[in-house]
Amino acid sequence: MPHRPTTEQTDGGNRSPSRLRTADILGPAFRRFLWNCYDHLGLLIVANLLWLVLLVPIVTAPAATAGLFEIARRIANREEVSVRDFFLGFRRDLLPASRVGGLTLLSGFLLWVAIDFYSHLGGWASLPGMFLAAALVWIATFFLLMHIHLHPLIATGDRGLKTLLRKAGLLVLDNVGYTVGIAVQALMVAVICTLTGAGLVLILGSCLAVLLSTGHRELLKRYFPDSPEAQEAEETRRWRDVLRPWDAPKPH
Numbered sequence: 001m002p003h004r005p006t007t008e009q010t011d012g013g014n015r016s017p018s019r020l021r022t023a024d025i026l027g028p029a030f031r032r033f034l035w036n037c038y039d040h041l042g043l044l045i046v047a048n049l050l051w052l053v054l055l056v057p058i059v060t061a062p063a064a065t066a067g068l069f070e071i072a073r074r075i076a077n078r079e080e081v082s083v084r085d086f087f088l089g090f091r092r093d094l095l096p097a098s099r100v101g102g103l104t105l106l107s108g109f110l111l112w113v114a115i116d117f118y119s120h121l122g123g124w125a126s127l128p129g130m131f132l133a134a135a136l137v138w139i140a141t142f143f144l145l146m147h148i149h150l151h152p153l154i155a156t157g158d159r160g161l162k163t164l165l166r167k168a169g170l171l172v173l174d175n176v177g178y179t180v181g182i183a184v185q186a187l188m189v190a191v192i193c194t195l196t197g198a199g200l201v202l203i204l205g206s207c208l209a210v211l212l213s214t215g216h217r218e219l220l221k222r223y224f225p226d227s228p229e230a231q232e233a234e235e236t237r238r239w240r241d242v243l244r245p246w247d248a249p250k251p252h
Helices: 022-039 041-055 061-076 084-092 094-119 123-155 161-174 176-196 198-202 204-223
Strands: 008-011 014-017
Touching: 022 041, 022 061, 022 176, 022 204, 041 061, 041 084, 041 198, 041 204, 061 084, 061 094, 061 123, 061 204, 084 094, 094 123, 094 161, 123 161, 123 176, 123 204, 161 176, 176 198, 176 204, 198 204
Parallel strands: none
Antiparallel strands: 008 014
16 A cells, blocks of 8 residues: 655755645546547547446456456557457456456445345334434435445555455545545536436546546655656647647657
């Protein structure tokens, strides 16, 4: 698990830790996400259609999602990427992704049954039941927020289920603002894609994967402020560059 950043700024001999604010992560991450999608739109459409096809058998859904996040990771890191990387991620991350997927289904079912049971208790048990149901709702919400980090962690090389859950849980606890913020961004992207109709089929899954992967890469700059990624230049392209791409600065 990454440690808190230890970068220190010296001012007249006084040393104090520096830490990126949530807005300093979410804003640049969302801009990079938009341009990452723009730069790789055709590939993301193909990857999304592959993902949808492989969702149908259900058992291949976790590995298909891992394949989608492998493409998203490479795009976020500005590496060479192609459709073959989808199948690379599918094969390589089949086991950890399937474990996470199975745990998600089982936990979701058990939490739903427990919340429904405790919330419908009557008599003297009504009030304690409501408290227990509310506590389980918070647990379910926390577990759902952990999924913001789980697949990006798988794509970056974590394999053990315990390690994945521990890291994802700690990232949520240490970055509540970021996790909620990017979840809101993801919801906004999902709503827009759904309203367009075609976006729901053509690009929703791959867009969300790129958003979470790009955000994860920006978040790690908080923990590794001296890394090459933390020193990279900001995205400087603007909306007018969509209409005049030949005048746009080249991404580095």
